[in-house]
Amino acid sequence: MSLLSEERKSIIVDELNRNNKVKVVALAERLQVSSETIRRDMDVLEKLGLLTRVYGGAVKRGYQAGEPPYENRQDxxxxxxxxxxxKAASLLQDGDTILMDTGTTVLELARSIRDRKRLTILTNSVPVASLLINAIHNHVFSGKVIMLGGELNPEQQSSGGALCESFLSAFHVxxxxxxxxxxxxxTGISDYDLSESMVTRKMISVAKEVIVLADSSKIGIQAFCQIAPLEAVDLLISDLPNPSSWxxxxxxxxxxxLEASEVE
Structure with missing residues (x-):
């Protein structure tokens, strides 16, 4: 019995989420339809921004020309x-020592911290550090912020490089x-900037628990620089439930x- 078009598209997306790429011929044989039918399904999915057509199949769409600048990503x-x-902020306990990297989702975590005491927060993100300092000054929570040193990246508004990695070696969080x-x-977790990826890898090595914040657009994506295998992650927080095939x-x-609930 042949599947409906929407069912086929769902299977194609699910396969992309698992393996990052799909082949027309293999899918046609598996779903017992013609290769032309699969190509039409892929054309629709490409227009929806869910994949990129390549010779013989398709790959999961990421940022083809590298990640946009920090300010552009915030929206x-x-x-x-x-x-x-x-959801991530709700996990914090009084007295925690935590690392926060440069991502715009981490910036939303910083905005959400409330009513915690004696937090020690290390970050290499200039916007995150600035927001946290203002929150402490306004008694939103109590604690201290340590800005990780290193070479400044104006486009990503962060510090990085060998000096930043060396700085991290002095801590356990x-x-x-x-x-x-x-x-x-x-391929595990990955990113687009080499320097930031190396710093994040170091952060993982000095933390007792690694929590990845990833909205649904990041799931199934393989970015340019591998950070770590998936086994290095303890908890992943996303806006949608995990794919059933995962x-x-x-x-x-x-x-x-953890699936994040609606904004409170």
Whole structure:
């Protein structure tokens, strides 16, 4: 029995989320339809921004020319990022030592911190550090902020490089909150900027718990620079439930997945 068009498209997207790419011939054989039918389905999905056609199939769409500058990214999927930031902030406990990287979803986490005491927050993000300092000054929460030194990146408004990585070696923290360019079952977590990826890798190595903040546009994406295998992640917070095809492997790898609720 042949599947309906929407069912086929759902299977194509699910396959992309698992493997980052799909082949026309293999899908046609699996779904018992013609290759031309699969190509038409892929054309529709490409127009919806869910994939990019390549010779013989399609790949999951990411940022083809690299990630946009920081300011441009802040408005992308803003509501989803707010939900994720609120969920992440709810995990904080008084006295926590935490790392926060440069992502715009992490900025939403910083905005959501309320009524916590004695937090120690390390970050290499200039906007995050500025927001946190203002929040402490206004008694939104109490604690201190340590700005990680290094070479400044004006486009991404962050510090990085070997000096920043060396600075991180002096610390051990309870939790690292990181936002990434892509999350893939096959290649793990990845990002677009090499320097930021190296700093994030170092953050993971000095944290007891690694929490990835990733809106649904990052799921199934393989970005330019690999940060770490998926096994390095303890918890992933997203705006949607985990893909059904990921459930068994996430459980096997010991990775928890939290779905962020609506903005409060």
């Amino acid at each position: 992308l999927n803003r509501e989803a990022k707010q939900r994720i930031g609120q 309870d939790r690292a909150f990181i936002s990434v360019g892509g999350v893939s079952l096959v 459930a068994a492997e996430l459980e096997q790898k010991g990775i928890a997945w």
